[in-house]
Amino acid sequence: MATENPHVDTTTGTATTGHEWDGIRELNTPLPRWWLWTLYLTIVWAVGYWLVYPAWPLIASFTSGALGWSSRGAVVVELNGLKTLRAPMNTKLAATALGDIKADQALADFTYAQGRAAFRENCGPCHGAGGGGAKGYPNLNDNDWLWGGTLEQIQQTIQFGIRSGHQKARESQMPAFGKDGMLKRDEIATVANYVRSIANLPTRPGADLAAGKRIFADNCAVCHGPDGKGNREQGAPNLTDEIWLFGSDEATIIETITNARSGVMPAWSGRLDPVTIKALSYYVHSLGGGEK
């Protein structure tokens, strides 16, 4: 009887492989034959795959396959598809004046989305993904602008950059008052305290603010204005507000006066197409600080 055969499992009636481990035996359940054929079919499929798709590495290249497919080529096809899809809106954007974009809801939403994508890719490395800025790199969300915050002024900055070497770049140069010997150390400390006083920041006890005011009028007022409110023609920051690009503590201000500051922003007109720059201008203007 089956139950007496030591090589047939009594519960299932299936023969075992005859191998035994601690009294446990392996059932020899045969697989269905179609399963085997499916395996062979996948092997044949793989051979077909080698022939039509890039597969085998050669010494300096690889077999490119009959279809000529490549992942790079696939990306190009997808990008071209996107360009075709966006072409009508991009054409409309190119033909619309910066100030008129907001009136057209669909165009405005499209421009904002285009600008955001372009910003993260091109501007994010310095200004941060959301335009939050960093020390030396302006925060674009606030309402303080070195060179102006209207749509046109923002567009001009993006196009030609700041101290970028482009012939239309925004240019200005703060003198290094300390390094070049124009002011002495104690004079710099005095004027630094005066600058803090006009920004409503506490000053060092005993600081001679009247002397500071004189030094400021002689050296700084040319660009920053007699009241320190800055001058956008020169990119000279307003020294009386709460926004400090490099820092407002005494040591930082002394360092700024001693060595000067001159941030650089590249010109984007050669790198990005005019429509993208337009979208970027609209996006940056929409971040919160845009001016009319």
Place this chain on the structure above:
Amino acid sequence: MTAGTPETPAAACHDADCGLVALIRSAEVKTVEPKAVPVVPPLDQSADEWDDAPLYQARRKIYPQRVSGTYRRIKWAVLLVTLFVYYLTPFLRWDRGPNAPSQAVLIDLSNSRFYFFFIEIWPQEVYYLTGLLIIAAMTLFLMNALAGRIWCGYLCPQTVWTDLFQAIERFTEGDRRQHMQRERGGWTLERVARFGAKHFLWLMVAWWTGGAWVLYFADAPTLVHDLATLRAPFVAYLWIGILTLTTYVLAGYMREQVCLYMCPWPRIQAALTDEHALNVTYRYDRGEPRASVKKSAALLAKGLPAGDCIDCLQCVQVCPTGVDIRQGPNLGCIQCGLCIDACDAVMTKIGRSTRLIAYDTDLNIQRRKQGLAPEYRLARMRTLLYVAIIAVVGGVMAFTLITRTAQSISILHDRNPVFVRLSDGAIRNAYTVRIANKRSERREFTLSMTGLAGSLLDVVQSRDDGRFVVGVGPDQTREVRVLVTDYADRPAASTPINFHLYDVITGERASAGDYFRAPAGEAK
């Protein structure tokens, strides 16, 4: 066939003589135990013979015999209803107005919408699918706890289409014995014609199956017209081709192999069943020992035991998966109940009471053996729990569906920068607000904010008319940038605030909460 021949029943029945009449006349006593173990030829101890054991086995072809009875009628009814629903649902219309499709059931992949009669599901509402899956799983468990593999036997697409294909096979190539005889007779012209007709009909059914599938993904009448005039997108033809092929192969050739080797459910259900779950059961307490009609009469005359089973093998021959139900619960048994019909027909013919095979439990067999009344416990902890889970999940889904609004608002706080200090020292937070309009017409909403006294709200994209009005197109969402500026002297590090959305015409509203962040403890 001789007594005690160690062959599996189906294999033993390949000769034409083993029909019903011949078996009833047969006078041999079967001594097979109720849970008989198929005998495997003993293997030699030597290693060579072990290694020669086959690793792969050919499929044993099954010729299920035509049968009629209660369960066959149920199966026909289920087959008709399910296929009717499947083939015709895409053509049902449902008026949703001018900006929405008029198909009652539509999966609109390109616009990410699912339409089901009066319900329109957006991608973010995919939790309804989760709910449906939970209900589906629990219903499956409940069916299993009540009466075994109801799903497998009656409702599974694999069963329904295989049933249809087998009916076509019997229609063209003849019932079990004719079919087997024709196959033995070689390729006569008639067989070629019958064989060709079968595959033609199979392919037609398979093609319609694939064709109906793609209609769920586009406007059905338009797509049918486009398909007929060869103007439909390539992907439609591709999917029709794929589903034609899978239907043809799975229902025509793979059949029970799908249940035996591919489907995980037999394994899962085996772990979920219990002793009270009704299953298609051979009542061996009544059936054993097996004997032909004559032999059992002789045995009974001598005062020896004789069971009701006359070993006619009808139950095996009608089985679509080729199992012998008399061997007890079986992985291959999809519990379609066709063996019950077959056995009932035989029992009626020989004048014995029906339901020798029936929906029953092994527990009841033991109880009857002990002279106890059978007990059926459909309402027990397990089934009640399944029903409760189905009711709770269904209730939650119905509640969310009823209280669902036609507009929604979601807030995303800027992360870079979290807050901005303005030149006058005020703190500003920026939010990306997404407004969803789930109606099929354009609507305008006003946006307001509460929770931060003395602060200013600004919606960058809104019209400059004092109120912040944002227009959103039909069945669309729109993203706007919202600025909140706080002039407080010492703002808290984090203040909960709420944004409110109002439809300017209907006054319908939606709200969402977020936080206003500021540098902790710093004076402005």
